[in-house]
Amino acid sequence: MTRNPLKRILVVDDEPMIVSLLSTILREKGWDVTEAHSGTAGIDQLDRARFDVILTDLVMPGDSGIDLLRAAKEIHPDVEVILMTGYATADTAIEAMRNNAFHYILKPLKPDEVVNLVERAYSHRQLQRENQFLKSEIRAAHHVQSVVGDSEPILRLIATLQGIAGAGGPVLLAGERGTGRGFFARIVHFHSPRSAELCVPVYCSGVPEEALIEELFGAPSAIEDKTFVPHSGKMELANHGTLYLADFAEAGRKVLERMDRFLADKTVVPDGGAEPIALDVRVIASSAVPVEELARRGNVPPTMLKALEPRIVRIPALREHLEDVPLLLHHFLQEANRERKKPLRGFTSSALSALETYDWPGNVRELRDLVRAVAGKKKQGTMIDATDIPPEILYRNLRRHPPQYPDPFRQGGVP
DSSP states (O other): OOOOOOEEEEEEOSOHHHHHHHHHHHHHTTEEEEEESSHHHHHHHHTTOOOSEEEEESSOSSSOHHHHHHHHHHHOTTOEEEEEESSOOHHHHHHHHHTTOSEEEESSOOHHHHHHHHHHHHHHHHHHHHHHHHHHHHHHHTSGGGOOOOSHHHHHHHHHHHHHHTTOSOEEEEOOTTSOHHHHHHHHHHTSTTTTSOEEEEEOTTOOHHHHHHHHHOBOOOTTOTTOOOBOOHHHHTTTSEEEEETGGGSOHHHHHHHHHHHHHSEEOOTTOSSOEEOOOEEEEEESSOHHHHHHHOOSOHHHHHHHGGGEEEOOOGGGGGGGHHHHHHHHHHHHHHHHSSOOOEEOHHHHHHHHSOOOTTHHHHHHHHHHHHHTTSOTTOEEOGGGSOHHHHHHHHHHSOOOOOOTTSTTSOO
């Protein structure tokens, strides 16, 4: 039977009775308690163990609670520190918060309040750690090393993305649907100086123009409707980060004109707002329509296309780098194996032969969906065979690559 790891706390006070009382209460609540009777002794403990929470008196002979707080944050930045004091003043609170204390609590202590505050500090620390883990996972998933493929078109694409990531300025990713435009937009973001901030996606296709304006620029308060809640738009949410406009050319004319103005002067005017708001947002747009066709249609302002022109990146269709198909098939099969926890062994040679020559009109998304669908029907430990491939793929392949039979009337044929 597995046991949950103990929550570790360091309790520090120069009054032994207080340390003993707090330790007893916290141990009853499942905490692993380490005791120290001075700020100096508490600092010494920091080199011996890691703690989730530190509960310390503020005023002690020698090193104070503030000294312990500073040392703890320097050695273990994620530890949460609670200060106990009988001399609370505004200056005390300001000093504690300036040094990133979680909270402070007044003496005389009430056991329930102490336990509640300690548990809140622990929950906050766990949430912070989970957020850091998720951020690192997202960043790793959108590192250039996560791009599957070693063909010349893909290596050239990676080099281009790395080059523009740190350059700043708006970007246009041009590629067919299913080529991974959103994935590559996030790669640009996570390799840029803005990687610590948000990458906010907005999907323009099929969204009514007024709804898209509200999503991007926010909704003002409605005087006649007291139940309406005003909110800022995703432009403000993406401040200091990146805004990804998927299929931007499918947005309405009003949206495109407002985005064009933003690219020109870096300000937006919220609906109902009198004053422009200055924002620092990098725009990455994507389009399944070739740039030449966008210019011909005329719905995108020419000045907007001109702003995007220096950093237009074309994402190749999968049929242009079919040599990457085996790598992609195995990559998505590994993903499916992890999700299903009933791993398959791989692909037979006949399956690979059929899939390597297919032209993949739906690009990488079609390949991924095919692997997931086929893997979901297979038994654990088996292999995906040509008989598992949908007949429409085999038929399309047959039309593109009809079998070649020898000509009986040519030399060496039937007499």
